[in-house]
Amino acid sequence: xxxxxxxxxxxxxxxxxxxxxxxxxxxxxxxxxxxxxxxxxxxxxxxxxxxxxxxxxxxxxxxxxxxxxxxxxxxxxxxxxxxxxxxxxxxxxxxxxxxxxxxxxxxxxxxxxxxxxxxxxxxxxxxxxxxxxxxxxxxxxxxxxxxxxxxxxxxxxxxxxxxxxxxxxxxxxxxxxxxxxxxxxxxxxxxxxxxxxxxxxxxxxxxxxxxxxxxxxxxxxxxxxxxxxxxxxxxxxxxxxxxxxxxxxxxxxxxxxxxxxxxxxxxxxxxxxxxxxxxxxxxxxxxxxxxxxxxxxxxxxxxxxxxxxxxxxxxxxxxxxxxxxxxxxxxxxxxxxxxxxxxxxxxxxxxxxxxxxxxxxxxxxxxxxxxxxxxxxxxxxxxxxxxxxxxxxxxxxxxxxxxxxxxxxxxxxxxxxxxxxxxxxxxxxxxxxxxxxxxxxxxxxxxxxxxxxxxxxxxxxxxxxxxxxxxxxxxxxxxxxxxxxxxxxxxxxxxxxxxxxxxxx
Amino acid sequence: xxxxxxxxxxxxxxxxxxxxxxxxxxxxxxxxxxxxxxxxxxxxxxxxxxxxxxxxxxxxxxxxxxxxxxxxxxxxxxxxxxxxxxxxxxxxxxxxxxxxxxxxxxxxxxxxxxxxxxxxxxxxxxxxxxxxxxxxxxxx
Numbered sequence: 036x037x038x039x040x041x042x043x044x045x046x047x048x049x050x051x052x053x054x055x056x057x058x059x060x061x062x063x064x065x066x067x068x069x070x071x072x073x074x075x076x077x078x079x080x081x082x083x084x085x086x087x088x089x090x091x092x093x094x095x096x097x098x099x100x101x102x103x104x105x106x107x108x109x110x111x112x113x114x115x116x117x118x119x120x121x122x123x124x125x126x127x128x129x130x131x132x133x134x135x136x137x138x139x140x141x142x143x144x145x146x147x148x149x150x151x152x153x154x155x156x157x158x159x160x161x162x163x164x165x166x167x168x169x170x171x172x173x174x175x176x177x178x179x180x181x182x183x184x185x186x187x188x189x190x191x192x193x194x195x196x197x198x199x200x201x202x203x204x205x206x207x208x209x210x211x212x213x214x215x216x217x218x219x220x221x222x223x224x225x226x227x228x229x230x231x232x233x234x235x236x237x238x239x240x241x242x243x244x245x246x247x248x249x250x251x252x253x254x255x256x257x258x259x260x261x262x263x264x265x266x267x268x269x270x271x272x273x274x275x276x277x278x279x280x281x282x283x284x285x286x287x288x289x290x291x292x293x294x295x296x297x298x299x300x301x302x303x304x305x306x307x308x309x310x311x312x313x314x315x316x317x318x319x320x321x322x323x324x325x326x327x328x329x330x331x332x333x334x335x336x337x338x339x340x341x342x343x344x345x346x347x348x349x350x351x352x353x354x355x356x357x358x359x360x361x362x363x364x365x366x367x368x369x370x371x372x373x374x375x376x377x378x379x380x381x382x383x384x385x386x387x388x389x390x391x392x393x394x395x396x397x398x399x400x401x402x403x404x405x406x407x408x409x410x411x412x413x414x415x416x417x418x419x420x421x422x423x424x425x426x427x428x429x430x431x432x433x434x435x436x437x438x439x440x441x442x443x444x445x446x447x448x449x450x451x452x453x454x455x456x457x458x459x460x461x462x463x464x465x466x467x468x469x470x471x472x473x474x475x476x477x478x479x480x481x482x483x484x485x486x487x488x489x490x491x492x493x494x495x496x497x498x499x500x501x502x503x504x505x506x507x508x509x510x511x512x513x514x515x516x517x518x519x520x521x522x523x524x525x526x527x528x529x530x531x532x533x534x535x536x537x538x539x540x
Numbered sequence: 541x542x543x544x545x546x547x548x549x550x551x552x553x554x555x556x557x558x559x560x561x562x563x564x565x566x567x568x569x570x571x572x573x574x575x576x577x578x579x580x581x582x583x584x585x586x587x588x589x590x591x592x593x594x595x596x597x598x599x600x601x602x603x604x605x606x607x608x609x610x611x612x613x614x615x616x617x618x619x620x621x622x623x624x625x626x627x628x629x630x631x632x633x634x635x636x637x638x639x640x641x642x643x644x645x646x647x648x649x650x651x652x653x654x655x656x657x658x659x660x661x662x663x664x665x666x667x668x669x670x671x672x673x674x675x676x677x678x679x680x
Contacts, residue, residue: 041634048621055614098635099627 039085040095040110042078043118043157046071051150058144065133068146072126075153079122083115087510091517092527094163101532102163103224109163109528112514113362117160117289120366123496124281124373125153127489131377132274134485140186140272148185149278152178159286163528165213165223168290172209172254176202179283182275183267194267201263205253212246219243226528229297229521237301244299244306248313251294255287257347258317261340265324268339269332269389273380276332280339281373285365288346292361295350296518303353311351315442318344322452331379331389331464334456335372338415341449342368345430348446352437358515360429363508367414367422367500374411374493378404381482381490382464391460396469405465410494412461414501416454422500425508553595560588568663569656578659582666589667590674598678601671609675612668620661623654 050071057064086093095108110118129149136145155175162168176199184195217223219239220231232240253260264284268276291310299306321341328334346368349361379389381404386394398405414421417428427450434443500507517523564585571577593601605612627636639653 037631037633038628045621045625045634048617052614052618052621055610095633097633098624098637099633 036085036093037095039078039082040093040108040161041097043075043082043122043161044108044154046075046078047150047154047157051147051154054146054150055144058147059142061138061141064141064146068129068149069126069133071150072122072129076119076122076126079115079118082110083112083119083510086110086112086115087513090527091513092524094528094531096531102528103222103227106167107163107224107226107528107531108161109225109524110161111517111524111527112510113289113292113518114160116362116366116510116514117285118157120369121153121156121160121282121285124369124493125149125278127373127377127493128274128278128281130485131277131380131489134483135274135380136272137186143185145182145185148178148182152182152278152282154178156282156286160289163225165216165225165228169206169209169213172286172290173206175283175286176206179279183271183279185271187270194270197263198267201253201260205250205260208246208250208253212243212250215246216243224528225293225297226525230525232298232301235301240299240301241305244295245309247294247299248291248306248309251287251290252313253287254284255291255347256284256317256340256343257287257291257313258320258340258344261317261321261343264340265328265333265336268336269330273332273376273383277373277376277380280335280376281369284339284343285369288343288350288361288365291347292350292358292518296353296358297521297524300353300521307351307353310347311439311442314344314347314351315445316344317341317347318445318449322449322456325456326452326459329391331382331391331460332376333389334460335375335379338375338453338456339372341453342372342415344449345427345446348439348442349430349433351442352433352439353519354433354437355512355515355519356429356436357433358518359508359512360426360433362511362514363429363504364426366507366511367426367497370493370496370500371411371414371423374490374497375408375415377486377490377493378408378411379460381486386470391463393470394464395467396465398465399469405461407490407494408461408465410497412457413454414497416457417450418454420498420501422497422504425501425504429508549595553591557588557591557595560584560591564588564663568659571659572653572655578662579666581659582663583670585663586667586670586674589671593674593678598675602675605671609668609671612664613672614668616661616664616666616668618661619664620658623657623661626654 050067054064054067057067092109092111096102097106097108132145152175155171155178158171158174159168162171180195180199183198184192213223216228219235220228222228222231249260256264268279295306295310318341321337321344325334325337325341328337346361346364349357349364382394383389385397388394410421414423417423430446431443434446564581567576567584568578568581571581589601589605592604624635626638627634630638637653637655639651642650642652644650
């Protein structure tokens, strides 16, 4: 068990190291990278199965130092589900990259960096310690920043600068808030914190909660701190964008869910009401921003923001159904959004640009690509029977059950506007006549297996989640129950202490 | 470096750099129970190379280091990883320290353990990372 729980961290670290010396040998590094991604997928799937069939929370004391003094890794169902979905999309992104990424970037250590990014992401999902979470966030930030500006000319790093400066600001907030919290509670272990904070003056906690809200809000792209995201996500190569779109903001959402269910539940009338307002505004501004855009990847970037709103909405309700909807939405969104970026990439490759007024007529030559696009696009908009329908239905039901009528109305309207903006891409890229001066196809010929396989796999996962998603929904509901059961979390972490004391270890 | 560095600096560096490297090893080895350790040791060692860069030239520092600083980072992380993964052989959690007692004489016993190996990894990584930054700034 110790090994299985540590593997999501060990595999990316090992592969990041192994891929570095072979970075100049293309075929070999591709084979190693795909093997690593597949292994990670297998390990995380095994972990989830193990947790679902077992007691649901597993804890490992790193270095055998007992909590709250040592750092623990804690995997509950939310962590395990996030690990699995992230492993799935990173597998897809690695396979896609083997066709897409140019040799220059590969020789600079592209695959090492991808696995370093996964190291940060997986570490953030697994850690049971607040300061350790900060460290994993930094690992993730550094790897993503290098991926963002890798192979870019000096003048083109504007998006990267915005990305890194906003994220460093978020890290500063995170670190200050962590310091204040340590001053208040004297511990940073999640389980210990949640125990200690129950008897702390709620007014001070409100301030700390606001600081954490800002820090993770920037990372997650929540209104009003989202503008770094659309400024940077359309600049790097497509697989990098797709990976970022799938993973990075979702780690922020995960952190928000973690701290606002485990630590800051002292005054939900204040903290969670603010979250609800932010969620509604995030949904709305994201989708309105998308309507104003004319570049495929920019439209998709704005939709990430609007979808983040739905996830925060479920969290803000703090009901079992609300949290279950957040968890399901996270799973659905990561798969769909990554896939949309992949397909957007094929569009850009076909026409040499992602600007909608310079593309068109794709349905005449490649109707199958249009159908393939419609699966994630309709899923994003929430059309049955795809995964987005289930996710949106859950959010709306949770909203109505909690009497948050205004925010629920916004969620419904935003769903319609999302459909509008997906249809805009469809109309412009697939349906309208081809652009008048025929664009030279940079790389003609049929698409390779490496770019099509990930799209097919992710599309079938989307269909599966919609048609036969009950097991996943059951996992989401159990995860939500776990999130609301703080004493269960505390007991799971501290039972490790009892065990190690009992065996004299 | 457009102008030639001063003679005083160069003469001093000739003596100070080796001493700094020696001191860094001392810090690394005493670090487990007393102040010191891989991180501070690594920084001190990197200072030695930094002085070489300023006192002589970038080429001198690179030549003395022999390997590329990024390689040092990779090797350092690999060493740290290996030191932690050894714990799995004993069915303990990752990074659990494994200790050996090494009797030198009848009264002196040295305790060696995987935490020292981990510190060596940190030491190499810190030297590598610091010098990667320093060298790329010095190139400009």
